[in-house]
Amino acid sequence: xxxxxxLNIVLNGxxxxxxxxxxxxxxxxxxxxxxxQVGPKIGCGAEQxxxxxVLVNGRAVRSCSAEVQSIPGxxxxxxxxxxxxxxxxxxxxxxxxxxxxxFIDEQAAQCAFCSNGMIMSALAWLEARRDRDEPSDxxxxxxxxxxxxxxxxxxxxxxxxxxxxxxAIQRAARDMRRGDFDHGRSDDGDCYDDDRSGPFKGxx
Amino acid sequence: xxxxxxxxxxxxxxxxxxTVGFNLSVTLNGVAAAATAAGGRLGVDSWIEVSGGDDTxxxxxxxxxxxxxxxxxxxxxxxxxxxxxxxxQVAYVQGDTDRTPGSQxxxxxxxxxxxxxxxxxxxxxxxxxxxxxxxATQFGVATSELNARRGRIGVGxxxxxxxxxxxxxxxxxxxxxxxxxxxxVKSSADYSIVGKSVRRVDLPGRFxxxxxxxxxxxLPGMLHARVVRPAGRNASFIGFDAGSLAAVQSIPGxxxxxxxxxxxxxxxxxxxxxxxGARTLRVNWSAGAAMIPQELLPTALQDPAxxxxxxxxxxxxxxxxxxxxxxxxxxxxxxxxxxxxxxxGASCAVADVSNQRASVWSSTQGPYPLRGALSxxxxxxxxxxxxxxxxxxGCYGHNGADDAAAEAALISKLVGKPxxxxxxxxxEHGWEPLTPAMVHRMRGGVTGASxxxxxxxxxxxxxxxxxxxxxxxxxxxxxxxxxxxxxxPALGANxxxxxxxxxxxxxxxxxxxNFVKSFNLVPGTRxxxxxxxxxxxxxxxxxxxxxxxxxxxNESFMDELAKKANADPLAFRLQHTTDARAAEVMQAxxxxxxxxxxxxxxxxxxxxxxxxxxxxxTVEAYxxxxxxxxxxxxxxxxxxxxxxxxxxxxxxxxxxGLRSQIEGNVIQGVSRTLKEEVRYSGDRITSLAWxxxxxxxGYPVLHFDEVPDIEIVLVNRPAEPAWGAGEASIGCLPxxxxxxxxxxxxxxxxxxxMTPAVVKAALPA
Numbered sequence: 001x002x003x004x005x006x007l008n009i010v011l012n013g014x015x016x017x018x019x020x021x022x023x024x025x026x027x028x029x030x031x032x033x034x035x036x037q038v039g040p041k042i043g044c045g046a047e048q049x050x051x052x053x054v055l056v057n058g059r060a061v062r063s064c065s066a067e068v069q070s071i072p073g074x075x076x077x078x079x080x081x082x083x084x085x086x087x088x089x090x091x092x093x094x095x096x097x098x099x100x101x102x103f104i105d106e107q108a109a110q111c112a113f114c115s116n117g118m119i120m121s122a123l124a125w126l127e128a129r130r131d132r133d134e135p136s137d138x139x140x141x142x143x144x145x146x147x148x149x150x151x152x153x154x155x156x157x158x159x160x161x162x163x164x165x166x167x168a169i170q171r172a173a174r175d176m177r178r179g180d181f182d183h184g185r186s187d188d189g190d191c192y193d194d195d196r197s198g199p200f201k202g203x204x
Numbered sequence: 205x206x207x208x209x210x211x212x213x214x215x216x217x218x219x220x221x222x223t224v225g226f227n228l229s230v231t232l233n234g235v236a237a238a239a240t241a242a243g244g245r246l247g248v249d250s251w252i253e254v255s256g257g258d259d260t261x262x263x264x265x266x267x268x269x270x271x272x273x274x275x276x277x278x279x280x281x282x283x284x285x286x287x288x289x290x291x292x293q294v295a296y297v298q299g300d301t302d303r304t305p306g307s308q309x310x311x312x313x314x315x316x317x318x319x320x321x322x323x324x325x326x327x328x329x330x331x332x333x334x335x336x337x338x339x340a341t342q343f344g345v346a347t348s349e350l351n352a353r354r355g356r357i358g359v360g361x362x363x364x365x366x367x368x369x370x371x372x373x374x375x376x377x378x379x380x381x382x383x384x385x386x387x388x389v390k391s392s393a394d395y396s397i398v399g400k401s402v403r404r405v406d407l408p409g410r411f412x413x414x415x416x417x418x419x420x421x422x423l424p425g426m427l428h429a430r431v432v433r434p435a436g437r438n439a440s441f442i443g444f445d446a447g448s449l450a451a452v453q454s455i456p457g458x459x460x461x462x463x464x465x466x467x468x469x470x471x472x473x474x475x476x477x478x479x480x481g482a483r484t485l486r487v488n489w490s491a492g493a494a495m496i497p498q499e500l501l502p503t504a505l506q507d508p509a510x511x512x513x514x515x516x517x518x519x520x521x522x523x524x525x526x527x528x529x530x531x532x533x534x535x536x537x538x539x540x541x542x543x544x545x546x547x548x549g550a551s552c553a554v555a556d557v558s559n560q561r562a563s564v565w566s567s568t569q570g571p572y573p574l575r576g577a578l579s580x581x582x583x584x585x586x587x588x589x590x591x592x593x594x595x596x597x598g599c600y601g602h603n604g605a606d607d608a609a610a611e612a613a614l615i616s617k618l619v620g621k622p623x624x625x626x627x628x629x630x631x632e633h634g635w636e637p638l639t640p641a642m643v644h645r646m647r648g649g650v651t652g653a654s655x656x657x658x659x660x661x662x663x664x665x666x667x668x669x670x671x672x673x674x675x676x677x678x679x680x681x682x683x684x685x686x687x688x689x690x691x692x693p694a695l696g697a698n699x700x701x702x703x704x705x706x707x708x709x710x711x712x713x714x715x716x717x718n719f720v721k722s723f724n725l726v727p728g729t730r731x732x733x734x735x736x737x738x739x740x741x742x743x744x745x746x747x748x749x750x751x752x753x754x755x756x757x758n759e760s761f762m763d764e765l766a767k768k769a770n771a772d773p774l775a776f777r778l779q780h781t782t783d784a785r786a787a788e789v790m791q792a793x794x795x796x797x798x799x800x801x802x803x804x805x806x807x808x809x810x811x812x813x814x815x816x817x818x819x820x821x822t823v824e825a826y827x828x829x830x831x832x833x834x835x836x837x838x839x840x841x842x843x844x845x846x847x848x849x850x851x852x853x854x855x856x857x858x859x860x861g862l863r864s865q866i867e868g869n870v871i872q873g874v875s876r877t878l879k880e881e882v883r884y885s886g887d888r889i890t891s892l893a894w895x896x897x898x899x900x901x902g903y904p905v906l907h908f909d910e911v912p913d914i915e916i917v918l919v920n921r922p923a924e925p926a927w928g929a930g931e932a933s934i935g936c937l938p939x940x941x942x943x944x945x946x947x948x949x950x951x952x953x954x955x956x957x958m959t960p961a962v963v964k965a966a967l968p969a
Contacts, residue, residue, distance in 0.1 A: 002456065002480075021456050025476040033475055038420050039413035043548055044629040048894040048902075051548060081413040100411045107403060107860055110868055111272025111598030112410035113417065113549045144908040154907055156894065158548045159272055159598045160868030162911045 008073045011035060012082025023069030027061070028052045030068055031079060039080025039116045043156075050117030050155035054079050060124035060152050080116045083123070098175035099123055099168070108168035110159030117155050118144070122169045125150045126176050134173045140166045220256030220377040222334055222370075224327040251305060251327045251383070252283065254335065256374035260293050260355030262331070264324070267306065268316045269299040270406060271569065272598040273930050274861040275316045277404045281857055282321055285397045286328035286390060287335075287370075288352035291405060299571045299593025310570040310670065312601065312745065314820065314928025317857055321926055329389045334381050338373045392855065392922040399922065401860035406595075418594035419552040421565045423622040426554065428475040429615050430482035430628065432468040433635060434684070436887035437738040438492025441466045445486035452481045461485060462618045467684035469615050471623065479628075492887040493737050502539045502955070505643040505663040505720050510739070512730065513695045513719040518705055521712030523647075526657035530649025532768050533657075536761060538644040539955040540753040540938075542882040545746055546905055549597030550632040551604035555612035556622040557582060562589045566609035567596025569670075574606050576673025581610055581682055582617055586673070600872070602744040604636040606671050607680035614681045630892040633903055635680060638882055639746035640665035640720075642700075644757030650769040655708070655780060660757065661716040664700035665740055666693050667749040677732075678744075688732035689742075692721055703751035703935055706758050707819045708780035741884060747872065748931040751820070752938065756877075759816040759939025760954065763946065773943060774799055774815055783819075785852055785919075789828040790817050792917055793850040797830035805948075809834045814943025816936035825853035825927040826919075829870070829936035831912075833944040840964025844874045844912040844941055849933055851916065854924035865929045866916050873937025875906035881957050 002022035007030055009016055018034045026045075031037040031054065040063055043051035047062040054063045055078040056071060071077075085095040099119050102108070109115050125143055128150055129135070139148065144165070146154040157165060255261040264283055270276040280294045297303055299311075332352070339357040340347045343366070350357050358367025392398075409415035434441070441463070452459055452470065457477030462469050470481035496504045504510055527533050554565040562582055568574045571591040579586045596605055604627055612625035627635075642664045649657040671678040675690035683689060693700075701717050722740040724733040746752075766776035774794050781787050794800075797813060805811035812835070817828045832846040847870050856862055883891040883901050895902040938956060946952050951966040 021474065022476060022480070029476045029479075032420075037413070038416045041417075041549060042419060042552075042626060043550070044894055046629065046893060046897075049548060079413070080411075084412050096412065100408075103411045104403065104408055107407065107864065109272075109404075109407055109410060110274070110864060111548075111595070112407060113272075113547075113597035115410050116413070119411065138909075141908040141911065145910075146907075147909065154895070156548055156905060156907075158546055158600075158872075158905060160871030161864070162871060162906075162908055163867060163914060164864070166908070 003069065005069050007068050007071060009071060009075050009077045011077050012079060020068050024067050026064050027054070027066040027068055027071060028063040031063060037079045037081050039120070041113060041116055047153050048156070050121055050153065051114055053117045053120040055120060055124050058124060058127065060121050062153065080120055083119070099126070099172040102168040102172035102175065106164045106168040106171060108164035109161050114155070114157045118157070118165050118169075121152065121155050122172065126169070126173050130176060134170055134177065137166050137170065140169050220374045220379070222254040222331060222374050222379040222381065224252045224331045224381045224383055251324065252331050254331055254370050254374060256376055257371040258369065260289065260370040261295060262287055262289060262293060262370070263295040263297055265304045266296060266298045267304050267309070267572070268320050269311045269569065269571070269593045270595055271311055272595070273865060274404055274858065275311070276406060277402055278317055278857045278861055279320065279324055280405060281397045281400070281402055282325050283328040285395060286325055287332050289355050291397070291402060293355045301571050301575050301589070301591045306572045310573065312569050314824070314930040314932055316928060318824070318925060318927045321857065323383065325389055326385060326387060327383045329387045330381050330384045333384070333387050334379060335370055335373055339368065342368065342373060395922075398857055399920070400858070402858055404861070417549065418554065418565055418567045418596045419549060419626065421554040421594060421624070423554060423556055426622040426624050427471050427473055427619065428478040429469050429471045429612065429623050429625045430478045431611055431625070431631060432470060432482050432485050432487055433631065434466050434492075435489035436492040437495065437741070438887045439466070439489035440492070441468070442488040442490055445488060448484055448486035452484050455481050455484070460619065462615060464614070464618065465685040467611070467614065467681050469611070471615060471619055475626070494886045495741065495884065496739050498884055501541070501641045502643060505641060506645070510720050511663065511718045512692060512721045512725055515695050515717060516714060517701055517717050518713055518715035520710070520714070523657045523659050523712045523714040526712035527647060527649040529651070530656045531651045533647070533649040534764055534768050535645070535647045536764055536954060538646070538757040538760060540642050540756060541956060542638045542641045542741055542743070543746065543876055543880045544633065544636055544638050544882055544903060545600050545603040546880070546903060547597040547599055547603050547632065550627040550629050551608035551636070552596065552624070552626045553605070553609040553612040554622065554624045555609065555616040557613055557616040558620060560584060560588060562613055564589070564591050564609050564613050565594050566591060567594060567599065567605045568609060569599065569602065569605070573670060573672040574609060577606070577671035577676040577679050578610060578613055579673065580676035581679060582613055601746040602637050602670050604632050607635070610671070610679040611681045633892045634889045637669060637742050637744035639749070639752075640667065640740070640743040642750065642753040644754065646757055646761040648761060648765045650765055653769045653771045653776065653779060655710055655765055655769070657712040658706070658710040659714045659716070660704055661718065662701055662704050662750070662754060663718045663720055664750055665720045665722045665743050667699040667702070667743065667745055668693065669742065669744040683736070688734060688736050689723060691730040691732070692725060693719065694730060695719060699745070699749035702749045702754065702821060703818055704754040704758070705822050707783065707786060707822055708762070708777065709782055710780065738887065741882065741889060748934050751818070751931070751935045752873075752876065755816065755818050755935030756938035756942065756956065759818070759936070760942045760952070763814065763943045764952065777815070777817060785826050786817070786819060789826045789850040789852050789919065790815065793828040793830045793848050796850070796915060796917060797832070797846070797848040799830065803832050805834060808837055810837055810948040812944045812946070812948025814940045814945070814947050816938070816940030816943065818935050820927070820932035825851065825929055825932040827851050827933035827936050829933065829940045831937065831940035831944045833941060833948055835945055835948045835963065836960070837949070837967070840960040840962070840967060842878055842941070842945060842958050842963055843910065844878070846913045846915070847874070847937070847940070848915045849917070849936070850919065851929065851933060852919035852921065853927040853929045853932060854921045855926040856918060856920045857926055859918055859920070862918060862929050863916050866933050867914055869931065869934040870914050870937060871906055871911055873934040874912060874941065877938040877941045877956055877958060879904045879906060879957050879959070
């Protein structure tokens, strides 16, 4: 029989309390349907792909399989929706997190359905290893394959953006190590040369 | 500079516009009528609209949709280039049957840039000439004195005598232009946006969760649904288990069960209640007839009893005589399994069917053809249905998106409320249209180092069963509610033989196509016999369609013939190639990869290198890949360590976007070569998860630590037409990898996937 409960969490810094009809409901559905989160996605329901990843008390959790009744009261829950500094803009992020900026700089997605899983998994991993050297590409690949220290489970990409994702995570690791939430991106232009030697401003 | 005549008329709207369209057969009066009917919008046949007002805003109304390949950005670049705009002055409305043109069919087949780029460029250039003409009148100067930059036109190089935005030039007037084929377009030498690695315009919204996918569409009063699938492809509904039905109906959340024929769904106001309901409901299904057992496919696909149409597609010279005259002959048979799109997000759609109207939000590749199929399913005229594309998880072809849209619409019709249908992972893995298993029988003859005879006989089920007005039966819910699938394809009307023809110069060359049925046919016809009995899983278009498997056979057999001729595989290909662009990509790939040098291998491993080449659809982009592999001599496990691709698709619109597509081709190509195989038993697909686990089978795709290093060389030809690249290079991979495994071990692997067991069995004792 369903056991009614309530989910009491601090979501991206804001306290939230939501009644839940059945305590076995996955955190994912509550975040998406009752707390209007757009970042975490429905992928496999079996912790095999990673698109539903959120952080619970700093740890990466596959929210498709995390029952609401297992979430400690007052837990700190972070989602992709809350990762950027909201700043003062009209719905426009004031400052992007180093991971978001790195994913843009490396153009690290095709369809971007996996991006939530990549960014949120890497967030927990990089925050936990902030004091260590930038991970090698092999370390990042192993981590995203569900292997090695701090790994949760396999994180899948189907489009084939893998090598860009690895580079983006390494780039973000460098920036985060500098304590650099926003390292003052100088390139706000649309264009860059293919050799990536620097920003390119279109003559238009 | 010539001016374009502008026809103009007063319009009652507060701000005006300038639109450019194709096939603008409607008169101005006709457009006015259409605009009134559509609530003030301008004619659907328009492609480009420049808004009147203070600023500059140009909107592309694109039938081509963004599937994650970057076409939105690339088409935006083309328009921004011709209209002298910054990218953020261009908006993109895509795939909406009430707003975008209907003539563009599907977004598929690597065709968007090559087919839609040139007419869009002309439309943008036509609009630009119209704006110049307006400016010349308003400033009282000749157009030759005008200069455009960032959405403003002014007099002189630096606009010293004033300038106006495009919106100001238009003001509150409305202008309708027909796209003009003789309008001046920018020279490729003057391009400043086209040819640059512009960043994808849509990605920041994804990385910040600012923009959702179709799965995040919410409507007021919307209910959630899950489908309860039949026990197998040929199973029929008998009845509900009464106890489970009562249990479902007692779940809080207004849970209801709907059924039509073999289509069963659970609906609730709460998504989790719908999911629990679907899990709880027990349905009694009849045992369906078994499909052809999977282990028999390599022979069954060649069985004349399963082939409904055969014939020569190519017959040049005299293959039989040339084989008889060759000093050495060879024959070999290749096999590739059923594979799936395996989209990372399970399909999802939202539909609102009420008051004899339907609105459907879907990540379909073809909003208009889907609308046609929905009109049959729902019994509504097409004009009463609006299909709106919203991005979904990458699809790579005809995946579950259309079926999910149709199912959502059917459920909405049955319950009279807006419905969001979310497929489960098992729905997607078990019911999406697959790419078919294929068999290739090859024969060849060599004399000296020359190929004297080449024969390729292809055996394949359908590669295209997309839904449409005339093919509504291809929708899964049509089949579940008693309709037959559309006819099996006629010879020549499908893509079983995509890239089966080689571009090598063979004096004696035959290509034979054999179309394999997937369901029982009325004898002598291509029509399904009723009741429909499926003998193979349902199949449709997956990236490159038959090209992946055909190229695997062609490029593997080229190496086998080269071996027979004691020739180097690269030299053997070049010897039979007269097209300089083909030779260039092969030579460049070989040079970059270090062809001829040894590949180092750790102890216990064998290392090797192989090449694969193709010209996409034999007349479009050129691609060559060189793969390097390590083979574990004990286990047979193959690791692809490095892939070099040289790619020539003519004019490049966006180099980084192109690289991204090639990377995707390589990674999916490696994955499909090494790991992917749909498994089934009886009449049901059994590989319903990503990974094998206790009590379940997986459909594994490549993990990060299995991804090779990828090196890409782009050949840019600004004076040549731009060809598509979405699926041009994937077919190079299986042959290149098979040839590398042979180079490493001497083992010729002729079936996919090259799992450790398959390779180990092929290794020399």
